[in-house]
Amino acid sequence: MSATVGVLALQGDVPEHRDLLVRVPGIGSVLEVRTPEHLERVGALFLPGGESTTVSRLLDEFQLREPLLRRLREGLPAFATCAGLITLAKEIEPSPHGRDPSPLGILDVRVRRNDYGRQVDSFELPLRFPGLGEAEFLAVFIRAPRILRTGPRVEVLATDGKSPVAVREGRIWGLTFHPELAGDIRLHRWFLESTGVLPSAPGVAGASPRAG
Amino acid sequence: MTELATPRVGTERLKRGFARMQQGGVIMDVTTAEQASIAEAAGAVAVMALERVPADIRAAGGVARMADPLKVREIMDRVSIPVMAKCRIGHTAEARILESMGVDMIDESEVLTPADPFHHVDKKLFQVPFVCGARDLGEALRRIAEGAAMIRTKGEAGTGNVVEAVRHLRQIQSQIDSLANMTPARLSEFARETRVPLELVEEVRTLKRLPVVNFAAGGIATPADAALCRLLGADGVFVGSGIFKAQNPAKVASAIVEASLHYTDAALLARVSSGLGEPMRGIEISTIPPGELLQVRE
Numbered sequence: 001m002s003a004t005v006g007v008l009a010l011q012g013d014v015p016e017h018r019d020l021l022v023r024v025p026g027i028g029s030v031l032e033v034r035t036p037e038h039l040e041r042v043g044a045l046f047l048p049g050g051e052s053t054t055v056s057r058l059l060d061e062f063q064l065r066e067p068l069l070r071r072l073r074e075g076l077p078a079f080a081t082c083a084g085l086i087t088l089a090k091e092i093e094p095s096p097h098g099r100d101p102s103p104l105g106i107l108d109v110r111v112r113r114n115d116y117g118r119q120v121d122s123f124e125l126p127l128r129f130p131g132l133g134e135a136e137f138l139a140v141f142i143r144a145p146r147i148l149r150t151g152p153r154v155e156v157l158a159t160d161g162k163s164p165v166a167v168r169e170g171r172i173w174g175l176t177f178h179p180e181l182a183g184d185i186r187l188h189r190w191f192l193e194s195t196g197v198l199p200s201a202p203g204v205a206g207a208s209p210r211a212g
Numbered sequence: 213m214t215e216l217a218t219p220r221v222g223t224e225r226l227k228r229g230f231a232r233m234q235q236g237g238v239i240m241d242v243t244t245a246e247q248a249s250i251a252e253a254a255g256a257v258a259v260m261a262l263e264r265v266p267a268d269i270r271a272a273g274g275v276a277r278m279a280d281p282l283k284v285r286e287i288m289d290r291v292s293i294p295v296m297a298k299c300r301i302g303h304t305a306e307a308r309i310l311e312s313m314g315v316d317m318i319d320e321s322e323v324l325t326p327a328d329p330f331h332h333v334d335k336k337l338f339q340v341p342f343v344c345g346a347r348d349l350g351e352a353l354r355r356i357a358e359g360a361a362m363i364r365t366k367g368e369a370g371t372g373n374v375v376e377a378v379r380h381l382r383q384i385q386s387q388i389d390s391l392a393n394m395t396p397a398r399l400s401e402f403a404r405e406t407r408v409p410l411e412l413v414e415e416v417r418t419l420k421r422l423p424v425v426n427f428a429a430g431g432i433a434t435p436a437d438a439a440l441c442r443l444l445g446a447d448g449v450f451v452g453s454g455i456f457k458a459q460n461p462a463k464v465a466s467a468i469v470e471a472s473l474h475y476t477d478a479a480l481l482a483r484v485s486s487g488l489g490e491p492m493r494g495i496e497i498s499t500i501p502p503g504e505l506l507q508v509r510e
Contacts, residue, residue, distance in 0.1 A: 010473060011236040011257060013229075034474070049233045051257040051293055058255065058473060083233070098292030099252050113292060119316035120339050122226045123219035136217075142229050143294065143316070181229045 002028025006042030012050020047084025056101030108151025266370030302328020335359030350406030367430015435471030
């Protein structure tokens with residue numbers, strides 16, 4: 001049995017997620033999701049990095065907002081990075097200037113966009129995750145949002161020493177960084193195993209604590 | 213809790229990664245904070261802050277330089293999307309000024325008057341990422357070797373004529389395709405001829421594409437132009453004079469954003485192309501005196 005997973009392909013680093021996912025054992029196909037019909041065919045959805053204001057506008061323009069929200073409420077596992085996390089967040093702290101996207105409000109976090117600074121302040125930081133053992137994971141933060149608050153049902157998987165940078169609430173995961181830019185499949189795989197999209201392989205990521 | 217390592221900044225991965233986040237999107241030239249707001253509302257992934265759009269640079273003549281930092285700052289203070297700005301080719305001081313202001317990406321651009329007849333900016337020394345124009349594979353790889361994190365076609369800026377952008381997209385792609393059949397000896401000959409490190413040429417042969425994102429730029433004026441460039445493999449588009457030289461900038465801007473996403477959907481392209489008003493008038497390339505072509509500046 002092999003799984004079909006999707007990458008929300010409105011704008012952003014879609015190819016990087018796709019190239020990583022095709023390397024995950026057990027993935028049958030990776031579908032670029034642009035329409036409500038595509039959404040019905042996937043067993044998990046990856047929301048890439050990109051510009052959250054652009055993505056928010058395109059969700060409305062192409063009537064994807066309601067179908068996406070419905071699928072997520074039905075329990076579609078979702079893995080959201082950076083702009084993807086902003087798209088799923090419950091609350092966005094208003095930016096001092098410019099427009100803010102309208103989030104879906106499905107992940108109980110409050111975020112502030114670009115809170116680590118502009119592109120010159122973007123950074124890489126090796127992190128440890130409970131589910132990944134001793135080996136570090138290189139987290140790539142690009143104009144990253146900061147998670148300011150997490151709801152009671154949200155589990156923090158990793159922090160930058162101060163703020164959460166990876167969280168999950170049930171089958172929805174949100175990261176402020178870009179695992180797809182590090183060429184490391186372990187977080188994608190751990191997510192797919194812990195949400196039951198892929199069977200857990202003993203001794204690897206899937207042996208971690210179960211999703212809340 | 214385990215001690216966290218020190219964060220690293222300005223790496224190649226971060227610079228190229230920033231450019232990857234722009235994929236599928238439209239980057240729009242703006243000359244005022246008001247235009248920047250219109251671009252942001254229309255769904256631009258970033259704006260390029262300029263003193264004048266290329267069509268006006270072309271008309272004005274004289275020396276075209278980096279925009280007034282005050283103007284760039286006003287635009288940065290108005291929008292939440294990334295702000296890019298142009299420096300002259302080889303003008304390290306302009307680039308340092310823009311970097312110090314926190315501009316998100318610098319376009320080392322042939323649209324401005326070149327400042328250094330011998331060298332481009334040594335982009336590896338900067339923390340901010342750069343985008344550079346290219347007409348062919350050799351030019352693209354020279355810029356990447358210097359540290360460019362993103363490539364765009366040069367096209368012929370300020371003309372509203374897409375033919376040169378198409379030429380450059382096709383040229384780069386056909387040269388990438390031809391690498392596949394080259395013997396090792398021919399491959400190193402190509403690297404020597406184009407003055408590019410052999411490893412970079414080998415990497416492109418393996419990837420079958422550039423190792424950084426490649427956008428179309430220079431002459432894109434309509435949603436259909438943007439779709440054409442995307443069909444030819446561009447990872448996204450820059451639109452310069454095409455938006456704010458059109459009769460209805462907000463409408464043209466959002467139509468181009470939609471066309472860049474659904475570029476294979478002809479019915480959608482018909483819908484978004486409808487009733488946009490007068491586009492920029494445009495210039496036939498053969499009527500431009502050779503000395504006034506911007507693309508030949510390297």
